[in-house]
Structures are given as structure tokens and as C-alpha cells.
Amino acid sequence: EDQVTQSPEALRLQEGESSSLNCSYTVSGLRGLFWYRQDPGKGPEFLFTLYSAGEEKEKERLKATLTKKESFLHITAPKPEDSATYLCAVQAGNQFYFGTGTSLTVIP
Amino acid sequence: DGGITQSPKYLFRKEGQNVTLSCEQNLNHDAMYWYRQDPGQGLRLIYYSQIVNDFQKGDIAEGYSVSREKKESFPLTVTSAQKNPTAFYLCASSTGTEYEQYFGPGTRLTVT
Numbered sequence: 001e002d003q004v005t006q007s008p009e010a011l012r013l014q015e016g017e018s019s020s021l022n023c024s025y026t027v028s029g030l031r032g033l034f035w036y037r038q039d040p041g042k043g044p045e046f047l048f049t050l051y052s053a054g055e056e057k058e059k060e061r062l063k064a065t066l067t068k069k070e071s072f073l074h075i076t077a078p079k080p081e082d083s084a085t086y087l088c089a090v091q092a093g094n095q096f097y098f099g100t101g102t103s104l105t106v107i108p
Numbered sequence: 109d110g111g112i113t114q115s116p117k118y119l120f121r122k123e124g125q126n127v128t129l130s131c132e133q134n135l136n137h138d139a140m141y142w143y144r145q146d147p148g149q150g151l152r153l154i155y156y157s158q159i160v161n162d163f164q165k166g167d168i169a170e171g172y173s174v175s176r177e178k179k180e181s182f183p184l185t186v187t188s189a190q191k192n193p194t195a196f197y198l199c200a201s202s203t204g205t206e207y208e209q210y211f212g213p214g215t216r217l218t219v220t
Binding site for chain 2: 004031032034036041042043044045046049087089091094095096097098099100101
């Protein structure tokens with residue numbers, strides 16, 4: 001069965017303390033892996049798409065990487081405004097499979 | 109401004125009533141989707157549509173219905189047959205099914 005697992009479930013960081021979020025997947029025929037940011041009570045905001053192992057994308061303090069079985073979202077020197085839930089999704093066929101997310105809290 | 113709108117933001121209904129959630133996009137996207145989000149669970153796909161007048165069931169379509177009469181609109185009806193309708197509903201659209209999805213702000217439905 002296709003599955004997407006994100007870890008950790010929750011992460012608390014001090015401002016400036018870099019870390020990584022993990023998304024592992026077991027799907028057949030991966031067509032793309034997507035990262036989203038979701039603030040409480042709002043819709044997810046698209047961050048990155050990765051299509052093949054070895055690919056990397058960057059945006060401000062965020063960097064996403066992809067291997068054959070997992071993706072990492074690296075957060076460098078986070079700020080309190082980076083606090084949110086980060087969702088990972090993979091596409092197999094015409095469907096998207098979402099993980100349950102990592103809730104990130106950045107403490108000033 | 110291009111984007112996806114969902115209305116209303118909050119919706120309250122009595123058990124046994126059907127309710128329709130609105131989703132409109134002006135991004136000229138062909139594909140549109142409906143998801144349900146519950147605490148501790150990933151987004152689950154209810155229905156999706158790749159083209160006007162065509163749609164497919166997702167993983168949890170029972171108790172829901174949709175229509176796609178116009179490219180920009182994809183309303184979702186939550187029927188009285190849905191056993192646990194209270195949830196946060198998200199609409200999304202994409203250029204095609206192989207591309208990233210863009211989400212609306214969501215509708216929180218409470219059924220009592």
C-alpha cells in the first residue's frame with residue numbers, strides 16, 4: 001500500500017537552530033514529491049516540487065532534497081515566523097498522498 | 109489577483125441536512141480537487157476532476173457528490189449519508205494532474 005510518513009510529528013527549535021524534517025515514502029511510480037506549509041486554520045501553501053533523486057530546491061531558509069526513498073526539508077537559522085505545519089505529498093499515477101505533517105515551533 | 113476561493117469559511121448544519129461547499133478558481137487550471145482534513149490524519153482525497161463535465165472518486169467519496177459544469181467551479185455537496193461530516197474541507201486546483209496543487213483557504217464544516 002502506498003504510504004507517506006513524516007517525522008518527527010512535532011519539533012521545537014530555538015531561533016537560529018537549524019534542523020531537518022523527514023518525509024519517507026513507499027509508492028510505486030513516483031511522479032513528484034511536494035512540500036507545503038500550512039498555518040493553523042488555513043489552506044496549505046505550496047513550497048517545492050521535486051521530481052528525481054538528487055534534485056534540490058531552495059527558498060529563503062528552506063532547502064528540500066530528494067532521494068529514492070525519502071525527502072528532507074532543511075531549515076537553516078529558523079525564525080519564529082517559520083512556525084507552521086509542513087506537509088509532504090507524493091504523486092503516484094493521478095493521485096496525491098499526503099503525510100500527516102511536522103508541526104514546527106520556533107522559539108524566539 | 110489569481111487564486112482559489114472557498115465559501116463560507118465556517119458552516120454549521122444539523123444532522124440529516126445536505127450542504128454544498130463552494131470552490132471557485134481564476135487560475136485557468138484544468139484540474140480541481142476536494143480534500144478532507146481531520147486532526148492527526150493526512151489530507152484525504154474525496155473527488156477530483158481533470159476536465160469539465162468529468163470527475164473521479166477519490167479514497168473517501170461515499171456520502172459526497174460533486175459537479176463540474178464550468179472550468180472555474182467545483183462545488184462539493186456533503187449529503188446526509190456521510191456518517192462523520194464534521195471536518196476541514198480543502199479545495200485545490202492544478203494545471204494538470206502531474207503538477208503541484210494550489211489550495212484554497214478551506215471551509216470548516218460542523219454538523220450537530
